[in-house]
Amino acid sequence: MLVSARPTGAVDKNEHQYCTGGCPPAGSCRRDRHLPLPPTHPARAATGRARKESVVPSLPTRRRRLAALLAALLAVPLAATGAHAAAPPAPAQPASPQSGRLAATPPMGWNNWAHYMCDISEQTVVHNADALVSSGLAAKGYKTVTVDDCWMAKTRDGQGNLVADPVRFPHGMAWLGSYLHARGLKFGIYEDAGSATCEGYPGSGRPQGGGPDHFAQDTATFASWGVDYLKLDGCNMYVAPGQTKEEAYRQAYDAESAALDDAGRDIVFSESAPAYFQPNGEWGSPDWFSVLSWVGGDGQLWREGTDIVVFNPQKPTASRWASVLWNYGYNRWLGRYAGPGNWNDPDFLLAGDPGLTADESRSQVALWSMMAAPFILSSDVAALTPAGLSALGNAGLIAVEQDRMGRQAAVVATNGTTDVLVRPLANGDRAVAVLNRSSSARNVSTSLASIGLPGCTVSAKDLWSGASSSVSSALAANIPAHGTAIWRLTPGSGCAPAVPTGQLTGNGANCADVSNSGTADGTPVILFPCTANANQRWSLADDHTVRALGKCLTASGSRAGGSAVLSACTGADAQRWTTGGDGALVNAGSGLCLDVYGGGTASGTRLDTWTCGSHQANQTWALPV
Numbered sequence: 001m002l003v004s005a006r007p008t009g010a011v012d013k014n015e016h017q018y019c020t021g022g023c024p025p026a027g028s029c030r031r032d033r034h035l036p037l038p039p040t041h042p043a044r045a046a047t048g049r050a051r052k053e054s055v056v057p058s059l060p061t062r063r064r065r066l067a068a069l070l071a072a073l074l075a076v077p078l079a080a081t082g083a084h085a086a087a088p089p090a091p092a093q094p095a096s097p098q099s100g101r102l103a104a105t106p107p108m109g110w111n112n113w114a115h116y117m118c119d120i121s122e123q124t125v126v127h128n129a130d131a132l133v134s135s136g137l138a139a140k141g142y143k144t145v146t147v148d149d150c151w152m153a154k155t156r157d158g159q160g161n162l163v164a165d166p167v168r169f170p171h172g173m174a175w176l177g178s179y180l181h182a183r184g185l186k187f188g189i190y191e192d193a194g195s196a197t198c199e200g201y202p203g204s205g206r207p208q209g210g211g212p213d214h215f216a217q218d219t220a221t222f223a224s225w226g227v228d229y230l231k232l233d234g235c236n237m238y239v240a241p242g243q244t245k246e247e248a249y250r251q252a253y254d255a256e257s258a259a260l261d262d263a264g265r266d267i268v269f270s271e272s273a274p275a276y277f278q279p280n281g282e283w284g285s286p287d288w289f290s291v292l293s294w295v296g297g298d299g300q301l302w303r304e305g306t307d308i309v310v311f312n313p314q315k316p317t318a319s320r321w322a323s324v325l326w327n328y329g330y331n332r333w334l335g336r337y338a339g340p341g342n343w344n345d346p347d348f349l350l351a352g353d354p355g356l357t358a359d360e361s362r363s364q365v366a367l368w369s370m371m372a373a374p375f376i377l378s379s380d381v382a383a384l385t386p387a388g389l390s391a392l393g394n395a396g397l398i399a400v401e402q403d404r405m406g407r408q409a410a411v412v413a414t415n416g417t418t419d420v421l422v423r424p425l426a427n428g429d430r431a432v433a434v435l436n437r438s439s440s441a442r443n444v445s446t447s448l449a450s451i452g453l454p455g456c457t458v459s460a461k462d463l464w465s466g467a468s469s470s471v472s473s474a475l476a477a478n479i480p481a482h483g484t485a486i487w488r489l490t491p492g493s494g495c496a497p498a499v500p501t502g503q504l505t506g507n508g509a510n511c512a513d514v515s516n517s518g519t520a521d522g523t524p525v526i527l528f529p530c531t532a533n534a535n536q537r538w539s540l541a542d543d544h545t546v547r548a549l550g551k552c553l554t555a556s557g558s559r560a561g562g563s564a565v566l567s568a569c570t571g572a573d574a575q576r577w578t579t580g581g582d583g584a585l586v587n588a589g590s591g592l593c594l595d596v597y598g599g600g601t602a603s604g605t606r607l608d609t610w611t612c613g614s615h616q617a618n619q620t621w622a623l624p625v
Contacts, residue, residue, distance in 0.1 A: 103268050103300035105402040106343045106374045107229065109144030109188065114348045114378030115311045118150035118199060122169045122176060131381035133183055140393050141402065142377065144229050144268075145180050146188025147173075149199045156202055160214065162191075162221055177226030188229030189222055193252040193272070194236030205252050206238045213252070219259035222267065231270040232256055246287060249273040250294065257298035269299030270345065278305040282330040283509045289615035292334065293582060296342035301374055305330045308347040308378075311354060320355030321482060324364050325437070331371055332421070333505060333622040335408030336583050338372050344408065346371065348378035352388015362464070363435060363484040365391040369401035370409035370421045370433045370486070396463035396488060400431045409433070410625040412451055412502025413532035418444055418479075420532070422451050422502065424625055425488075430498060433486040436479040444485070447474040450537060452501035452624070458489040500540040502624030503530055504585075507617055508601030511536045512553075514566050515604075519549050522556070523566045527596050527605040540624065544576040544588065545569055553577065555609045558590040564607035583620035584612055593619045 110128055112120050129145045132138040151173070153163045164173045177187040192203035204218045222230060232253070239248040253273055260267050274292050279285040288304075295302045309323035331346035338344050349368060351361035368375065377392065384392070391397070400423065409423035409431065417438050423431040432451060436442050448456055448471065457472040463486045477485040491498070504512035506527060513528035517535040530536060539547045546553040552569040556562045569575060573589030580586075585594040592609035596618040613619055 102266055102341060103343065104340050105404060105406065106372055107144055107268060107270075107301060108141040108375040108398075108402075109146060109186070109229075110142060110377045110379075110381060111146040111148055111188070111231075111348060112378065113148040113310070114308055114350065115353060115380055117148075117310055120147065120150055120168060122171060125176060126179065128381045129180055129183060129185055132185065135381060135384070135389060135393075137377075137381070137389075137393060138183075138185060140395070140398055142375065142392075143184070144186040144188045144376070146190065146229055146231055146376070147176075148190045148231070149192075149197050149233070150201065151190065152201050154201060156214075160217060162202060162214075162218055173227075174225045181226060186228035187226055188231060188268075188270075189225075189227050190231045190233065191218060191222075192233040192235055193249070193256060194234060195238055196236045198233055198235035203236060204232070204256065205236070206240075208236070208238050210238065210240060213255060215252075215255045215259040216262065219256065219263050219267075223263040223265040227265075227267055229268045229270065230256075230260070232272060234272040234276045237276070246277070246291060249276065249291065253295070253298050268301075271295050271299045271302040274302050274304035275306070278330070281508065282326075283333065283507060284617050284620060286613075286615040286617060289582070289617070289620060292337050293615065296337065300341055301343040301345045303345050303347060304334065305346070308350060309355075311379075316354045318355060320350055321357075321360050324350065324356070324360065328364075328367050328371075329509075331373065332409075332411050332419075333509065335371075335410055335622065335625065336581055338406065338408040340404065340406040343372060343374055343406075345374050345376075348376050349392065350379065351377075351391050352384035353379035356388075357482065358385065358387035359480045359483040361385070361388040362391045363482055365394065365397055366433055366463075366484040366486045367421075367435065369397040370423050370431060372401065372403070372406055372408045372423075375401055394463065396461070396466070397486070400425065400463070400486075400488065407625060410500075410502060410622065411505065412624050413446075413537070414503070414530045415532040416530075418442065418532070420446055420451070420502075422625060424498070428491065430489045430491075431486065432475060432489060433484055434475075434477065434479060435484045436482065439481050441478055441480045441483075443476070443478050445474045445476045448472070450501065452499040452539065453489070453491065453495065454499075456495035457492045458495070459492070461488045461490075462486075463488060500624040501537060503532075503536045504538050504546070504624075505530065505622040506620065507596040507599065510601060510603075512538065512607060512621075514548050517549065518566070519551060521551075521565075521567045525553060525564045525566060525607045526603075527600065527607065528603050538624070543571070544578060546577055546585070553594075555587045555590055555592065558592075560592055560608075560610045562590075562592075562609055564594060564609060579621075579623065582615060583622065585621055585623075586612065594621065595619050 110132060116124060125147055132142050153165050157163050180187045194203045194205045195207045196203045204214045206213045237248050239245055253271055260269055274295060277288040277291045279288055308327055309320045312318055327346040331344050334344045350356055351365050403425045405426035407424050409421040411419050412422050413420040419435040421433045425431060434444050434446060457470060459468055460471045461468040475487055479485050510527045511530040513526050514535040515524045515526050537548060541547055551566045552575040554565050554567040555574045556565050576588035577585045587609055590609055593612040595608050595610035597606045597608050599618040
């Protein structure tokens with residue numbers, strides 16, 4: 001497979017972070033501690049935040065489903081008329097009614113974890129908050145300052161309330177909130193949906209063995225302290241007899257969502273549930289996709305997988321690039337879940353902190369901006385490198401990341417060495433980025449036709465240099481090792497609406513491929529490692545057809561098991577496809593789903609149509625936008 005592999009030793013959250021019946025004392029589930037983790041684990045495994053639907057009685061505002069919108073999303077044509085509107089729907093689930101005013105664009109700010117871990121104090125938080133202001137980053141949007149795990153005392157007070165560690169935070173958390181607000185910043189705090197946090201401090205969830213939770217009580221406490229942002233982890237989750245793991249997580253995150261509705265204060269909710277269901281590979285699994293399908297109803301963003309590797313003061317120059325690539329790798333296929341008020345969070349920005357070169361720092365900021373990912377630093381802000389500070393403060397990248405359309409970029413071409421990403425923007429522009437994975441500089445050229453702008457002349461602004469040029473054929477650049485080129489394209493007045501064009505990525509992060517680049521009617525469509533070649537370049541047309549090499553993806557026959565082939569476009573229902581927010585491609589003629597035969601991932605496995613399942617990995621497709 002040509003896509004990037006998981007970094008050596010990256011932990012499987014299900015194996016090392018999910019505990020029932022109680023974890024060992026100091027949080028052996030912890031994503032980032034050097035406890036019972038693989039010897040080559042990159043310092044920290046996963047942390048996520050998730051949401052859930054109705055395992056508990058009906059809950060208010062945030063979880064209420066909008067039936068009409070859901071029905072519309074389940075049968076959306078592959079393309080729509082109008083300039084730059086031809087794209088699959090996003091997000092996958094209806095956003096909660098509050099999402100329009102909470103995190104309408106991805107949150108920006110700072111968190112201590114990936115640099116300081118538990119070495120946290122009031123002084124450290126104030127130091128970094130002041131540095132956000134003095135560096136100018138706060139004025140550019142980096143405003144939410146979040147205190148992660150280890151801020152609290154090991155036990156609750158006599159009334160069952162959380163209290164701050166009096167040594168680490170001598171003035172208390174209400175004082176800290178007031179300090180941050182006086183600086184024009186927002187106050188974020190960490191808790192856990194389980195019985196204890198990942199480091200063994202009191203959690204908000206049910207105790208092991210069962211009993212009442214503390215969600216309402218703790219949320220009221222946070223509101224009284226002026227908290228604006230809650231990061232809720234998922235360690236030490238109690239799973240009751242007869243309950244599934246997913247039901248337990250949904251119950252907990254639903255309960256917190258309900259508590260936030262009653263808090264009397266707007267608090268952005270960052271969830272972690274999906275991270276505790278992430279499979280070993282970057283592509284996905286039914287339970288992971290299922291959790292991702294409902295988290296958006298409870299909160300505004302979620303950690304969906306492995307944590308970014310933390311700074312190691314004993315090895316300060318150790319590279320963290322593999323961790324950045326891994327988190328980018330699993331997040332890049334999940335655009336169907338993102339949209340205003342709902343954001344995939346591939347974890348912290350390390351740009352400017354030790355462990356990344358200048359080009360790697362720029363790449364992370366560029367890739368996160370394309371993925372509409374939260375811009376949350378985790379570093380010593382006062383010690384950021386000049387290159388890192390420049391990348392983090394780049395106005396063009398921030399404008400892309402904060403674009404109000406909220407559409408996550410799609411990977412439209414990848415071959416193991418370069419990735420090409422395209423993101424539509426609210427004003428009709430399109431952002432394009434090209435990642436060079438290799439360890440040497442490369443000359444790259446990306447034709448406008450290959451990204452859905454054939455016969456078009458665009459104004460292309462290089463977001464690194466700020467220079468603009470007129471381009472009518474291809475974008476070209478010399479990209480340094482581990483670097484990323486990024487442009488903002490403004491189509492000229494004579495350009496037709498952009499057509500979503502690029503690879504169809506499926507099971508195992510492989511591509512739908514026209515076998516041997518054949519153009520004869522009936523040529524099989526197979527699963528194949530992604531190559532970025534023309535026989536893997538598909539366009540989503542306004543007539544609901546999916547086209548490659550001038551012909552249409554066709555379901556041969558109306559019964560389950562019929563092969564998917566390439567044939568001349570006739571307008572038949574067998575060539576029309578619709579998609580919902582779950583990533584399935586449903587054939588209009590048969591009602592069956594485009595499927596990788598037998599759930600295979602081997603090169604050459606045929607594609608067929610089959611009865612649609614629930615979040616099946618072999619029926620899930622990442623589509624161009």
